Amino acid sequence: MDMGLQGKKALVLASSQGLGKAVAAQLAAEGADVMLASRNEEKLMAVKEELLAAGGGGRVEFCVTDVTRKEDIEALIRKTGELFGQIDILVNNSGGPPSGTFESLTDEDWEHAFELNVLSYVRVIRGVLPYMKESGGHIVNIASTSVKQPIPGLILSNTFRTGVFGMAKTLSQELAPYGILINTVSPGRIGTDRIRDLDAARAEQNGISIEEVGEQFRKEIPLGRYGQPEEFAKAVVFLLSGANTYITGASLVVDGGMVRAL
Ligand SMILES: NC(=O)c1ccc[n+]([C@@H]2O[C@H](COP(=O)([O-])OP(=O)(O)OC[C@H]3O[C@@H](n4cnc5c(N)ncnc54)[C@H](OP(=O)(O)O)[C@@H]3O)[C@@H](O)[C@H]2O)c1
Known part of the structure; x- marks a missing residue:
């Protein structure tokens, strides 16, 4: 299958390790130009070298970014636009919220999780829209199986991930006229x-x-x-690719069948 990713310009958040890194690696292997972004510069430099050595042929750049900081996100969008001239693909991702029960969490915990897991996604989507509205695009928001079935002891994820899915479903309608497809992909027990x-x-x-x-x-x-991060990444990269022309507003769990909900 032709994935149609050669030369596409991709922005992948929280990509210094784990799921974000695995998605970035597969996009790069398919010939996309990839902008990496997270807080740790050393790790980003190492991932950049690793992806370039793997030889997909595209560019790999990085921008040190804390997704809870508005000015960092603005600088990231600016740098990606300056270096790539376009943004065709966005993978929204961040660190996970802390575990805890309702009575163990403070207002500060709730505010931080909102900034980390909701507001960052809002701001990055807002930033890429001027690019994608010109010529279409693909967005995947990484969430959690908590969008389908609440996870005991993870009330912040259970609350905010469903909000991210609701936002994406709404955006699938609002952005369809521009040829922008947006989907939610939820990992479950990926190592x-x-x-x-x-x-x-x-x-x-x-x-x-x-x-x-x-x-x-x-x-x-x-x-x-x-699961392995690479197994998760394959599902995400399909949804981001030129092979996906008609799936938008969907929620896909990649969880080995763990979630029992329909
Ligand atoms: N793995 C799973 O099965 C699973 C299941 C459900 C949900 N999730 C969710 O999926 C997301 C990715 O998970 P993962 O398993 O890949 O986690 P991970 O291995 O802990 O990686 C987290 C990534 O997020 C970055 N990050 C953390 N805080 C950040 C911030 N404030 N600004 C920018 N980047 C930040 C980290 O880089 P730096 O430290 O360099 O910033 C790192 O690259 C998380 O939100 C997680 O809760 C994962």
Whole structure:
């Protein structure tokens, strides 16, 4: 299948590791020019070198960005526009909100999670629209299986990820006249640092080992294992590619069958 990604200009947030990095790597391998963005400059430099060495043929650039800072997002959009001249593809992503129950979280926790997991997506989409309204585009917002089924102990994710999906569904209507397709892709138990941290926290809470936590989760996953970031990235890259001409406003979970909801 021709993915039609050669020469496309892609902006991938939170791409110094984990899911964002895996998506950026596959876009670069398909010949897209990729702008990486997250907070840690050293990690971004290393990812840039890795992607260039893999040899997709496109450009790889980076911009140190804290997505909770409005001025960082403005600078990122400016730099991407200056270097690439266009933005065809956006992957909205960020760090995950902290775990916690309703009674354990403060106003500051709620405000920070809103800035990290909702407002950052709003601001980046606003920033790319002038480019995409000219010639169309593809957007994927990375969310969580909490859009389908609340996750115990993750009330901030359960609240804000559904909001991001609601926004994307609304935008799929508002942006369709410009040829902009926007979808929500939700990972479930993809083996990254984030999942290792959450498993470690659960192990400590329950007084069991991290291996036992993994075993408990694997029993709940029909495919019987955690996913790999590359498996998640393939689904995202399809939705971002020229092969996707008619899917917009959709919510796709990539979770080995873990979510039981229809
Ligand atoms: N893995 C899963 O199965 C899973 C499941 C459900 C939801 N998710 C969600 O998917 C997203 C990505 O997850 P992941 O597993 O790839 O996590 P990860 O391995 O922890 O990576 C998080 C990425 O976010 C960046 N980041 C964190 N805070 C940032 C900020 N304020 N500004 C800019 N970049 C920031 C980090 O880079 P720097 O530290 O360099 O900034 C890093 O590149 C998270 O929101 C996570 O909650 C993942």
